[in-house]
Amino acid sequence: MNNLSEQNYIQQISIDTVLFGYEEKQLKVLVPKLDFKGDFWALPSGFVYQGEDIEQAAERILRDRTGISNIYLEQFRVFGKASRNSMEFLDRLIELNPEKLGEKRHKQQEYDWFTQRFISIGYYALVDISKVVPQKNTLDESIEWYALHELPVMIMDHRQIVEAALQALRSDLDEKQNAFNLLPETFTMKEVQELYETIFDKPFVRTNFQKMILDLDVLERLEKKFTGAANKAPYLYKFKK
Amino acid sequence: MNNLSEQNYIQQISIDTVLFGYEEKQLKVLVPKLDFKGDFWALPSGFVYQGEDIEQAAERILRDRTGISNIYLEQFRVFGKASRNSMEFLDRLIELNPEKLGEKRHKQQEYDWFTQRFISIGYYALVDISKVVPQKNTLDESIEWYALHELPVMIMDHRQIVEAALQALRSDLDEKQNAFNLLPETFTMKEVQELYETIFDKPFVRTNFQKMILDLDVLERLEKKFTGAANKAPYLYKFKK
DNA sequence: AGTATATTGTATATTTTTTATACAATAATT
DNA sequence: AATTATTGTATAAAAAATATACAATATACT
Numbered sequence: 001m002n003n004l005s006e007q008n009y010i011q012q013i014s015i016d017t018v019l020f021g022y023e024e025k026q027l028k029v030l031v032p033k034l035d036f037k038g039d040f041w042a043l044p045s046g047f048v049y050q051g052e053d054i055e056q057a058a059e060r061i062l063r064d065r066t067g068i069s070n071i072y073l074e075q076f077r078v079f080g081k082a083s084r085n086s087m088e089f090l091d092r093l094i095e096l097n098p099e100k101l102g103e104k105r106h107k108q109q110e111y112d113w114f115t116q117r118f119i120s121i122g123y124y125a126l127v128d129i130s131k132v133v134p135q136k137n138t139l140d141e142s143i144e145w146y147a148l149h150e151l152p153v154m155i156m157d158h159r160q161i162v163e164a165a166l167q168a169l170r171s172d173l174d175e176k177q178n179a180f181n182l183l184p185e186t187f188t189m190k191e192v193q194e195l196y197e198t199i200f201d202k203p204f205v206r207t208n209f210q211k212m213i214l215d216l217d218v219l220e221r222l223e224k225k226f227t228g229a230a231n232k233a234p235y236l237y238k239f240k241k
Numbered sequence: 242m243n244n245l246s247e248q249n250y251i252q253q254i255s256i257d258t259v260l261f262g263y264e265e266k267q268l269k270v271l272v273p274k275l276d277f278k279g280d281f282w283a284l285p286s287g288f289v290y291q292g293e294d295i296e297q298a299a300e301r302i303l304r305d306r307t308g309i310s311n312i313y314l315e316q317f318r319v320f321g322k323a324s325r326n327s328m329e330f331l332d333r334l335i336e337l338n339p340e341k342l343g344e345k346r347h348k349q350q351e352y353d354w355f356t357q358r359f360i361s362i363g364y365y366a367l368v369d370i371s372k373v374v375p376q377k378n379t380l381d382e383s384i385e386w387y388a389l390h391e392l393p394v395m396i397m398d399h400r401q402i403v404e405a406a407l408q409a410l411r412s413d414l415d416e417k418q419n420a421f422n423l424l425p426e427t428f429t430m431k432e433v434q435e436l437y438e439t440i441f442d443k444p445f446v447r448t449n450f451q452k453m454i455l456d457l458d459v460l461e462r463l464e465k466k467f468t469g470a471a472n473k474a475p476y477l478y479k480f481k482k
Numbered sequence: 483a484g485t486a487t488a489t490t491g492t493a494t495a496t497t498t499t500t501t502a503t504a505c506a507a508t509a510a511t512t
Numbered sequence: 513a514a515t516t517a518t519t520g521t522a523t524a525a526a527a528a529a530t531a532t533a534c535a536a537t538a539t540a541c542t
Contacts, residue, residue, distance in 0.1 A: 012251050013360060054321030054360060078319055078362055080295030119254060119295060119362075121319055171416075189490085208530060210491075230539035231489040430519085449501060451520075471510035472518035 018165035021129030259406035262370030
């Protein structure tokens with residue numbers, strides 16, 4: 001651990017991010033695994049510098065893990081139960097990693113900082129998964145995309161945070177057209193439909209879906225995409241804006 | 242000021258509440274005025290105790306100002322700009338109230354606590370305005386309901402917080418039926434319509450509005466209400482649940 | 483080259499929902 | 513008993529959502 005307790009962070013506030021990507025007809029979430037014994041997976045998280053907007057902090061946390069800026073971000077909820085702290089998780093972490101973390105008392109200051117009760121601001125983010133090269137940070141053993149239905153067991157309430165983020169994403173889709181942020185630069189209508197079917201976990205009727213999306217008037221039609229398949233080639237579209 | 246800096250509050254986190262009521266066909270907001278020279282109006286605000294859920298904190302803040310519990314509450318957004326602090330406001334407050342607040346340096350600790358950069362969690366709440374007897378707290382000169390269109394100039398970004406709360410209220414109305422929390426125990430359909438027209442600032446067609454509301458299937462029809470007017474008496478309804 | 487096949491784009495029919503209009507019921511007043 | 517202003521409900525018209533039909537087409541297969 002770095003000397004987090006000495007850095008210029010706001011105390012007791014954390015940012016937890018749920019980064020969604022879309023690949024192989026599945027919604028995926030970027031989840032780092034901690035470089036400690038014991039299989040600990042946690043959402044990309046961080047803290048807010050004194051001179052930093054909370055949105056900047058969320059951007060920074062994601063930029064550090066993805067290498068890309070200008071990620072589509074939405075603040076969706078604050079998790080503020082008094083019982084919300086990492087004491088249980090940290091005790092187990094230390095118990096399983098005595099050689100690395102040493103005796104509690106030798107790291108008391110650091111330990112105390114971490115076991116404070118934290119109020120966490122939840123952000124979800126959407127990316128074109130092909131643009132991201134996941135970046136381990138110093139605490140990570142790995143960082144990988146996990147399909148939503150195959151998420152590993154996560155620490156604390158991180159699983160519930162993912163669930164709340166998914167609900168927010170679905171709900172936002174009614175007014176915002178943010179789903180297109182999950183797709184590559186260009187895509188076919190079929191790909192859009194598969195994405196929507198994945199997000200809402202229900203089928204759409206092809207012809208009406210096509211009309212509905214085109215009526216949104218947010219797509220620009222490009223050239224055709226010839227795949228070599230023995231059928232009519234679909235048009236490519238891009239999200240205008 | 243009490244010794245806020247010595248109390249067991251989480252630092253740099255505040256709760257700002259926008260309490261909506263409905264009276265005389267107007268949406269109103271409960272706004273205390275500070276008991277200092279200089280006309281300072283601020284939203285009912287407060288801090289979070291170490292052992293307290295953020296929602297409990299919001300409830301407590303509103304209970305203290307209204308005397309009632311079980312207020313309908315919704316967390317709607319976090320305001321977290323780095324530039325968000327009360328320094329400007331406090332400087333002016335002290336400047337205008339030297340006899341009461343004394344020299345800055347004599348209250349340095351208190352002053353420092355207040356001028357920290359705060360991240361504020363916004364809650365809006367809905368009440369039956371007739372149930373509330375506004376309670377001044379020790380810092381208030383007055384506390385009054387102000388029509389949304391006649392709000393006094395408020396400190397810091399509190400006016401924008403009200404605006405964001407109103408937007409959230411409107412947006413939530415699509416899925417939740419929380420508007421009924423603004424009405425008294427029983428009400429006529431006309432009163433419901435007037436409330437909706439006030440919230441959305443647009444007219445509804447009476448017959449279709451009535452059907453729409455009844456189709457929600459959240460109202461229970463009671464006896465008629467005889468007002469003495471020379472026309473058919475309307476039914477009273479109550480919000481079931 | 484001509485036919486077959488799977489998919490795509492669009493048009494149209496059908497159903498449902500929303501909005502507009504009509505009208506009977508009724509609580510006082512005259 | 514007729515009059516008036518509202519209320520409750522029914523129905524007509526318009527719009528939106530959903531279902532169905534079909535022509536266009538990129539390639540494979542004969």
